[in-house]
Amino acid sequence: MTAEVALKPKDYASAQDVRWCPGCGNYSVIKAVQKTLAEAGCNPENTVFVSGIGCSSRFPYYMETYGFHTIHGRAAAVATGVKISKPELDVWVVSGDGDSLAIGGNHLLHLLRRNVDVTYLLLNNEIYGLTKGQASPTSRRGTLSPTSPHGTLDQPVNPIEFAIGAHGRFIARCVDALQNLLSETFARAHAFHGTSFVEILQNCLVFNDGVFSDQEDKKKIDDTLLWLHHGEPMLYGADKSKGILFNPKTYALEPVTIGLDGVTLDDIVVHDETSHGLAMMLSALEAPLPVGVIYAAPEATFIGRQPIPQGTMAKSAARLAGAMHAGNTWRVE
C-alpha cells in the first residue's frame, strides 16, 4: 500500500487549478489531507477520493490520486461499492453539510452503521455554497438566507450526535483554521479500521462569513474550544484553569473553573474516547466546543475487510456450476 519513493505533501496535489474562492476553508483541509497521506506514505495509486456534489465535493479533482466526483448525496453509497469491490483500496469520502445530511442523510446513516472502512470528511459551513447561499440542515435556527428570508425555523442537525446515533465507531471534530488539529485528527482517522467520521467546521466567506469566528479566532479559542486527548483531564483556557465537570443532577457535562466553588483538578472528567456514554454527553456540549477525537471504539466487523484472494475466480466458476446443477436434473440423449 505504501509508495515506493517517499512522497511530499505537494506530490499529492494534481495539476488542476484549484477553483475554490480565495480564503475558503477547503484550502486548509486539503493541505492537511495531503500532509496526512505523505506522513503515512500512501501510494496514490491505491488511494481513492470519492465525493458527491457541492463546493467541497470538487476535492478529488485537486488530488493526484484516483478520484470520483459522483452525484449529490451519494458519495457514501458509491464508496461502499468501491470497498465491496476492492477492499484493499484506501478510500476517503469528502462531502459537505447539505450533501451529507440533507440529500445524503440516509446513505451516511447506513455507511456509519455498517462501519464501511473509509475516512469520511464532512466539511460543515452551515450553508449551501454552490447553489448560492441557501440554508442547510446544519444552519442555526434563525439563519437568514434566500430561502428563509425571515429566518429558518428548523432545528439544525448536530453531525456528531447524528454520527453517534448511527453507531459510528470513530467520531471527531476539527476546525478549518487549526492546521495542527486537522493533521493530528486526520492521521488518527486515516489509521482507524472502519468508518472514521470527521466533522470540520469551515468558514464560507461568501455566504456565511464569520459563523465560526469564536472557534477560529486564535485569540478566543483557548476559551471556546476543548481539545480532547484520551486519558487526559478535560482542561481548557490559556492557563488550563478551566475544565469540565460531570453534573450527576443534570446528567450533563458543564464548564467549571478550578479553585472556584471547591472544584479541584480531581473533579475534572478524564477523557475516555472509548466511552459511548461520554461521547453522547460531549456531543451535547457547545461551550467550550469539544474538538479532536470524541469517540474511537474499533469494532471487529466492517465492510471491506477481506480482499478477494488470488485464484478465487476458478473456484467461483466451479461453485456457480454446482449451483446451476443443483436439484432434480435429467439428461436427454
Add this chain to the structure above:
Amino acid sequence: MNFQTSAGTAPDEGRRLRREAVVIRFAGDSGDGIQAAGSQFGIEAALAGNDLSTYPDYPSEIRAPAGTTYGVSSFQIQIASQEIHTPGDKLDCLVAFNPAALKVHLGDLKPGGVLIVDAGAFKAAGLKKAGYEHDPLSEDHADELADYRLLNVDISTLTRETVSAIPDIDVSSKKDALKARNMWVLGLVLWLYGREKGATLEWINKKFGTKPIVRAVNSAAIEAGYAFGATALLPSGLEPVTIEPAKAAPGLYRTATGAETTAYGLAAGALKQGLLPVYCSYPITPATTMLHTLARLGEEAGIRTFQAEDEIAAICAAIGASYAGGLGMTGTSGPGMALKSEGFGLAVAAELPLVIVNVQRGGPSTGLPTKVEQSDLLQAVAGRHGDAPMPVIAMRSPSEGFDIAVEAARIAVKYMTPVIVLSDGYIANAAEPWKIPSLTDLPDRRLQRGDAHGIQPFARDPDTLARPWIVPGMAGGVHRLGGLERQDGSGEVSYDAKNHERMTELRMRKIDGIAEDIPLQEVELGAETGDIAVLGWGSTYGAITDAVEKLVAEGLSVSHIHLRYIHPFPRNLPELLKGFKKVIVPELNTGQLTMLLRAKTLLPVEAVTKVAGRPFQIGEVETAIRAALSEMSS
C-alpha cells in the same frame, strides 16, 4: 358424493388415456401451499420428460384474510408431449381449495374439464366470504357445475384422517394437519396425470429434514392422495391420463425460473471476463429472487452481494463497484428504475460498465406489484435526464435469462456502458425446462489488467469508441472521473460548447455502433416476406409463437419476428419489416414498442395491446392476427 375404495379397479398404465398436453391450475388461499404443490408437479412432469411452462400468480398481500377472493393464489402449469411455449389458455383441470378459488377461477375451466374441490372447505362461512349465496356443490344446484367432471372430495377430512393415523405422532391441532392438504391434492393430481411422486418425497425429506413430524405428515399426505386416486371409484368420465415425453435437444436439463437463470447468467457473465460479480440491490417484487439466488451462492462462489439501504444506494454501490474494477450489477422493478435513473446518468457520463435488470410489473407507481406488464420499455430506452443512450436487451422466456445476462455483461464491458436488461414478473416467476449451459463452453473474455502505464484513461478505441477501463490500484493510471462534462481525450472538466456537442455525439455513436456487433434480426417462424409480420419482444414470445404456428399451418401468410435487441435495433430490422404488407406488435402496454418503431423506421406498424396484469393468451393473439388479415382483404 361418497367414494368407495376398491383396490381392484385401479387402471394400469396401458389403460390410461394419452393426451398431447394438459393445463392444470391449483388455486387456494395464499397460505395453502399452492405454489409449492404446483412447483413440485412441474418437477415430476419434467423428470417424466414432458415439456412444461408454469404461471404462478399470487396477490401482493402475504397472507390476505383466509377465504377471500382477493387472497386467492394460483399456480398454472401446462405439461406436454411436444414443445410448448405458454402455460396454456384454458384449463383442463382446476383444483379449488376453497369457495373463493372456485369463484375466481371457474370461468377459465374448459367445458368438460376436471374440477377437483375440497368439499370440506365449502362451509357457510367460506361460502359467504367468497360471495356465494348458496353452496354450488349442493345437489339443488347441480346444474351449475354440470358442464364439468366434478371430483368433489372432502380433502380436509381425508388429510386429517391420514395424519391422525400416523403411528407415534401427535399433531397438536387440526390446523397443523390441514397444512398438508396441498400434498394430499398433489398426490391425487400426480396420479391422475400419471406422474411419479419420488422426487417430491425426496424434496419433503430434505426440506423438513430437521422436523420429523412435518416430514412424516407431508409424506403421508402425498401417499394418501396418490393411493386415493389409485383405489377410489372415480366418477364416470374422469379417466386417468398420461402424457408421453416430449422431444428435446440432447443435454442435461433442470427446471428453472427466469429469476434463477438471470442471476446465474449475471454471475457467469462477470466471472467469464475475469471480473468479480458485485450485485447490489434493494428488495422489490418481483426482482428480489435474483438477490436471494446470488446471496445464496455468496462469497464462497466469489460473488459479492449487497442489500443496499435503498434503490439509489444500490445503483450507486454498483457504480462504485465497477469504478473499482468489479462488475457492478443491480436488479429492480419499475419504481426502483425511476429512483436509479440519476445513477444511470452518472454511469453514462463516467462511461463505466454496469448491468441493470428491470423485472417489469404493472405500473404506474406501486401499480400491480406481483403482476406482469411490459410498460417500462420507453423508460428503459429514454427515461433519463440529458441525452444518455444506453443499450437495452430483453429476454423472451425463463430459459433465456442466462444467455441474455451473459450478453449484457459482454456489451457492458466491451463498450464501457450501463446496459438495461428487460425481464418481467411472468418470466422471473415462471419455470420451464432449462438446458443447463456449460460454463467451460462459454467464451473466455478475460480482460488484461494490472498496469495502465502509457494508457490514456480517456482515449477511445477507434472501433468501439469505448474508453479503457483503468481502475484504482492500477499503476500509472491515476486520474479523476466524474459526472461533470469532460474534454474529449484529456478528461479534464470542460464546459466548452463544441466539446459538449462532440461528447454527446460520441456517446450516442458508441451505443448506435453496437448494432454492428449483434446478430441480424431473423424471422422466428413463417416466411421472410408476406402479408403480416407479428413483431414481439419479451415474454409475449410463447403466445405469439403458438398463435402464428397455428395460422401458418392453415396456410396463411403470417410470420413471427421477436426482438432481443431493443436499443439499438438490429441493423436489418427496417428492411425486414418492409417485406410485409402489415406489421402488428402485440405488447403488454399501451403501444410503447410500436411508438419506438414508428419513430425509428417511419413504418406504420400497429399495436395490439393488453394491460390486464396477465400474459397474452394464444387465442387473443390469434384473434388479433385474424382481424388484421381480414382488414387487409376488405
